[in-house]
Amino acid sequence: MAKTTSRKKIALIGAGNIGGTLAHLAAQKELGDIVLFDIMEGVPQGKALDLSQCGPVEGFDAKITGSNDYADIAGADVIIVTAGVARKPGMSRDDLLGINLKVMKAVGEGIKNHAPNAFVICITNPLDAMVWALREFSGLPHNMVVGMAGVLDSARFSHFIADEFNVSVRDVNTFVLGGHGDTMVPVVRYSTVNGIPVPDLVKMGLSSQEKIDAIVKRTRGGGGEIVALLGTGSAFYAPAASGIAMAEAYLNDQKRILPCAAYVDGQYGVDGLYVGVPVLIGAGGVEQVIEIELDEADKAGLQISVDAVKELLVACKGIDPSLA
Numbered sequence: 001m002a003k004t005t006s007r008k009k010i011a012l013i014g015a016g017n018i019g020g021t022l023a024h025l026a027a028q029k030e031l032g033d034i035v036l037f038d039i040m041e042g043v044p045q046g047k048a049l050d051l052s053q054c055g056p057v058e059g060f061d062a063k064i065t066g067s068n069d070y071a072d073i074a075g076a077d078v079i080i081v082t083a084g085v086a087r088k089p090g091m092s093r094d095d096l097l098g099i100n101l102k103v104m105k106a107v108g109e110g111i112k113n114h115a116p117n118a119f120v121i122c123i124t125n126p127l128d129a130m131v132w133a134l135r136e137f138s139g140l141p142h143n144m145v146v147g148m149a150g151v152l153d154s155a156r157f158s159h160f161i162a163d164e165f166n167v168s169v170r171d172v173n174t175f176v177l178g179g180h181g182d183t184m185v186p187v188v189r190y191s192t193v194n195g196i197p198v199p200d201l202v203k204m205g206l207s208s209q210e211k212i213d214a215i216v217k218r219t220r221g222g223g224g225e226i227v228a229l230l231g232t233g234s235a236f237y238a239p240a241a242s243g244i245a246m247a248e249a250y251l252n253d254q255k256r257i258l259p260c261a262a263y264v265d266g267q268y269g270v271d272g273l274y275v276g277v278p279v280l281i282g283a284g285g286v287e288q289v290i291e292i293e294l295d296e297a298d299k300a301g302l303q304i305s306v307d308a309v310k311e312l313l314v315a316c317k318g319i320d321p322s323l324a
């Protein structure tokens with residue numbers, strides 16, 4: 001029987017570890033038909049065929065194709081970008097700036113020419129600089145281009161908090177703001193177990209400040225911990241799950257409040273750059289930047305993070321004068 005053509009279309013630029021996992025999750029959730037794009041010939045096609053053959057076993061109905069041609073992303077509702085290079089042990093995310101900036105240029109132009117109405121989620125590192133550059137190269141409205149980092153960093157924080165208090169992770173809610181680097185700001189005051197702020201749980205003697213401080217530190221280094229363990233490549237299951245949560249918020253107009261690298265234009269005293277803040281995502285893309293009250297320590301932490309992102313933008317402009 002002929003299939004409906006009114007399904008949503010999800011284009012995944014980069015068919016590596018995260019791209020393949022994104023495709024699998026999007027198919028399992030039947031978010032729409034999926035195009036996997038990569039410059040490696042055969043890889044997106046091979047992964048698309050393999051994933052399509054999960055359909056009969058898992059019972060999902062989604063058309064999955066692989067491509068090396070940007071024309072195939074035409075009409076995409078959502079694009080998730082993971083194209084580029086991942087860091088190796090001993091490297092920082094910022095070491096990827098030069099190589100991945102060139103990738104963002106090619107991807108941005110591909111999106112501009114073939115899918116300018118899509119909601120674009122960037123995952124490529126160094127995240128806050130790459131999402132800014134991707135927006136510049138694509139020319140899309142700022143509210144339609146967003147970076148994935150805070151959902152992942154908060155998921156790590158939540159996992160560690162759930163472990164510490166020996167409670168279900170479902171009852172834990174945490175917030176990590178700022179750039180996706182060593183200067184990220186896990187906001188302990190807004191982190192709760194079923195509504196009870198973590199500092200109150202410490203006061204109740206259920207943990208200690210030292211243990212919470214260690215969890216904050218581990219969260220900040222969460223990506224590096226996995227890079228060191230894997231030896232080659234970086235985390236991809238939780239990053240893909242986080243990207244899918246953001247895509248679902250847009251596709252299903254969920255009005256979710258999620259920490260994302262969003263364009264900030266005045267809020268938090270920050271102007272004209274992408275950095276991790278709470279935003280409302282719905283059918284209008286990033287519909288609002290939510291300005292929460294921060295204490296002095298968190299404000300200072302956010303400023304340090306913003307300054308680190310600013311330095312990366314200067315580096316981007318130095319490498320590619322078209323960005324200046």
Ligand SMILES: NC(=O)c1ccc[n+]([C@@H]2O[C@H](COP(=O)([O-])OP(=O)(O)OC[C@H]3O[C@@H](n4cnc5c(N)ncnc54)[C@H](O)[C@@H]3O)[C@@H](O)[C@H]2O)c1
Binds near residue numbers: 014096106180
């Ligand atoms: N934002 C985050 O929280 C977060 C989390 C995890 C990983 N990352 C980053 O995501 C990126 C991808 O990670 P991964 O594990 O999927 O890496 P990977 O190496 O498995 O996959 C990257 C893919 O990009 C492709 N690629 C390279 N240049 C391209 C181009 N010009 N056009 C299209 N495709 C191109 C490669 O062929 C490869 O298949 C890395 O930069 C990594 O650091 C970010």
Ligand SMILES: O=C(O)C[C@H](O)C(=O)O
Binds near residue numbers: 224226234239
């Ligand atoms: O740490 C990395 O290099 C990948 C990613 O940014 C992560 O946090 O897992």
